[in-house]
Each structure stands twice: as structure tokens, then as C-alpha cells.
Amino acid sequence: MDGLRIGQVAKQAGVGVETIRFYERKGLIEEPPRRDSGYRQYAEGAVSRIRFIRRTRELGFTLKEIRELLNLRVDADASLGDVRRRSEAKLLEIEGKIADLRRMKRALAELTARCCGEGPIGECPILEALYGEPGS
Numbered sequence: 001m002d003g004l005r006i007g008q009v010a011k012q013a014g015v016g017v018e019t020i021r022f023y024e025r026k027g028l029i030e031e032p033p034r035r036d037s038g039y040r041q042y043a044e045g046a047v048s049r050i051r052f053i054r055r056t057r058e059l060g061f062t063l064k065e066i067r068e069l070l071n072l073r074v075d076a077d078a079s080l081g082d083v084r085r086r087s088e089a090k091l092l093e094i095e096g097k098i099a100d101l102r103r104m105k106r107a108l109a110e111l112t113a114r115c116c117g118e119g120p121i122g123e124c125p126i127l128e129a130l131y132g133e134p135g136s
Helices: 006-013 017-025 045-058 063-074 080-113 125-131
Strands: none
16 A cells, blocks of 8 residues: 655655644644554645645644645535635634734834933833833
8 A cells, every 4th residue: 555654655745754643633634544553654745735724824824724625625515615615714813913913023123212222221221111100
């Protein structure tokens, strides 16, 4: 019985061996049968599935969301709209994170502008503002 060993799958999918084991533990990929030698024996489809998981992770999807997307692919009752709604929800989440990062950047820039970069640490306007001490 031919199949791929875990190292081969990892290399082709662009992930580490431990990542594959992690995905198995999380139920994102099935644990494959083992050869008589004890080595895992993966089917060719495992590489595509792991690439899918890796790409969706790169787009910010959680493991739960990835599991839902994987389930949609095999659900005969699922529609393109189901996938699109999940994609739109992720976009909204990312836009919220970007807005939060912009607020954080503005606040940090304002704090940094208060500091001349010289003098004793006890008079640091950045630390005073973060501690909420007078003068902030």
C-alpha cells in the first residue's frame, strides 16, 4: 500500500511535521493508517487539505472556522452563500482589528511625541501616562 510519510506531506504542504500532528489532534485531518513499521501513511489528498488549512490560517480563520469551512465542502446542502457569509464575517472582523490597530498607533504616537528622549527616567512622560500619574 503506497502513501506519503509525514515528512513528505509536511514538505509538500509547506508546514512542519508538528503542525500536521497538531491538526490531527484538533480533528482537522484524520489520523492516517500506519504501516507495519509504525509510520503514518497519508493519502495524496492530505497535502491539499493541509494547504487549505494553512492558507485559511494565514487569512486569520480560527481552527473552529476552518473546521466549519471543511465541513461545508462535503455538505451536500451547503451553498456558495454559506461560504461567502463566513468570508464576509471574517472581513468585518479583520476591519475591526485594523481600526483597533490604527487607534493604538495614534495613541502610541501621541505618547511618543511627548518624550524628548533625554532626562531622568523618573520624568518620563510615556511611563507617567501609562501609569496614569499626574501630568499625563
